[in-house]
Amino acid sequence: MNVEEISDEVADRLNISQGEDGKSLSQEPAQSSSQNAPSPASAAMLPELSPGRAMTEKKTVDEVVAELKKTPFFMTELEENDDTEALKALAYEGTPLEVGSEFKDRGNECFRAKRWADAKEFYTKGILVLAAEERKRVKGERPDPTITEDEVEAQRSALVALYVNRAACHLELRNYRSCWLDCAAALRLDDTNVKAYYRSARAFLAVGRIAEADDACARGLALDEANKPLRGVAQDIVKRHEEVTAKQRAESERVAREKRRQTLVKVSLKARNIRTRTTAQPPEMEDAGMKLVPDPDDPRSSLSFPAVLLYPAHLQSDFVKAFAEMETLADHLAYVFPLPWDAAREYTLGGVECYMETLTGGLVKVGKKVPLLKVLSGNVEVVDEVVRIFVLPKAKAAAWVEEFKMKKAAEKGAG
Template sequence: MSVEEISDEIADRLKISEGEDSKSQSQEGTPQQPSSQNAPTIAPLVMFPALSPGRAMTERKTVDEVVAELKKTPFFMTELEENDDTEALKALAYEGTPFEVASEFKESGNECFRVKRWADAKEFYTKGVLVLAAEERKRAKGEPQDPDVVVTEDDIKAQRGVLESLYVNRAACHLELRNYRSCWLDGAAALRLNPKNVKAYYRSARAFLAVGRIEEADDACARGLEIDEGNKPLKGVAQDIVTKHGEITAKQKKESERLAKEKRRETLVKASLQARFIKTRTTAQPPEMEDAKLQLVPDPDDPRSSLSFPTVLLYPAHLQSDFVKAFNEMDTLADHLAYIFPLPWDTAQEYTLAGVECYMETLTGGLVKVGKKVPLLKALSGNVEVVDEVVRLFVLPKAKAAAWIQEFKIKKMAEKGGG
């Protein structure tokens, strides 16, 4: 790209040209143009304007990078970015010094706070924070100040006092709006300016307490009481911390007891299964059964109780199924089929207590026939296993049982061959 093209591009982007420059000097009140005393001289077409000493480091950058840098400078911005600097500039559009502008925002926020307009108050406090926080950053970076404005140490102290109040007041808004993290962050910002701000400690303690962070709440409260041991709001939050701590401790104790009871019951169930020689296996993805589970009944804490199994009755000939939530080890298939039959979808009436046969899969992948009057315990004590704590039984009409058994064997052989 040639020098002439670069100059034209920059002039076009920044809306600067020789004709526009002379026109702007003849018009008053144009906010986008510098005074004629400070404005750089623009070569008509050929020369790119020399960079200021403060931007000498950009000499090694490409033209696009330089343009990008210029567009971040408020004077040359074509699109304002939503960041702290531009927001502070918007706030400073009001007449007055940063201190005066921020103080006005603070008063407006206070008025909204008094009538419980928390969100509006927060916005006013935020605008004031942006103005004074920008001034703080300038001083921290050592950026040059406006030579026409003399800022004394007393001025800086006054600004920081207002900024501290803005942070604390905004923390109060966040507390009311339940923005708890923002609340304690504003409290921390106020404490960086004044480590003895009791309100910041109080509001931070309240925010920590609201989300159950007892240790942080207690620490903030204790630090505040060290400064003002008679502070009633802090004493109130201290009492609330004690109460909350008691509630959390009681809840944790109750949860620990519940977990211990569940663990003890699981141990009893495992022992009962082993005592009955019932084989079990757990897969990587056990089914969701809500509150149905393998357990001892009627008393899950008494090892003399009997085992109760969640059971799935499968009807493979019609691709249907039923679920029995609690199948006691002493129950028979007939006990449950008696109330399940007739099946609502069995239009041919093939499924009757006398007209069906029942099977379970064995450990080796075969099938074992289960008598309808045999207790479940006896069926499970053989060469079968309970997978994921669920018993699975196949129920078929007698006329279709032989064909299904043959199909089942072929499928299992194919699976073994594929493995």
């Protein structure tokens, strides 16, 4: 029997709005010197640091993500990182602020050229440099007496800008999780950074985490109520929420309607004394199934069943999607015959006999002009919502019936 098998079954690319100052990138003052900038060779030596690990202590990335689900923007621990420790041994020309700022400037150049991956690499290298300095301060290591408080603040400001700018790269590259992790790191250092809230909201919205997107957006608007990019993402959040709510409502209504229809079918089957049984592996039948027609919501409608016409003498079959209770076998055999593979023309309306299996494993002969309802109300059952009817040429029917009985007897004996 050939039964067609059908299986059931976006984030659109985000267009990054300009920041509140009309620029896409953070433009904090950079105290860099071209003569002190690291050479391309030394820049290439810098290790890659995975997003979200540069500013966390005693936590794995997964633990940070778990905490982020609750309070996305207030991470308070820093993590020791082998990559950063290795970085400490590298020699740079210039102060950490100068080196970090130089990497930020190079990243900005790549970002303006829409070379998102290259920009991300430069921002990462700058983060490695300045995050190492921040880690020293958090650990309470003896401060460098040559570094003033103003320079410490400048380092921290540059580090925030690097995180926010790398988040923008992740947003363009659709690395949404990395985007909100970088924004979280920036907000831990400066919880007034509006761009971090904006990019976090965009990343959360892109993956359908509407509640977190709304939280990020609300925090940003609390700082700058007139911020156009944030107001734009707020409108997108409202729209997405309405779409999701409408979809959920429609799905709930569909499920409730389907459940009500199934109940009506069960009641109709019981009223007609039709027995049914379901096996462990029912066949997939697309949208075919027992249903009330023409109106599935009206209990006064007639029952309709999928049916399989089995031709055991030739190991063939036909599938009838809807066999109404008051229709007869003749109604369907009339358009099924002649069969394309029946070269001997053994299968004609008057030249075949039809059988169904009984509840006890026997056979009952089905008249071709008897309504299906009368047949199903007898000593038969509908298995997996499908009516199964054996169709045989009259000349071969008796032999097949005997063979069928022998097989059933053998099965019972083996059992």
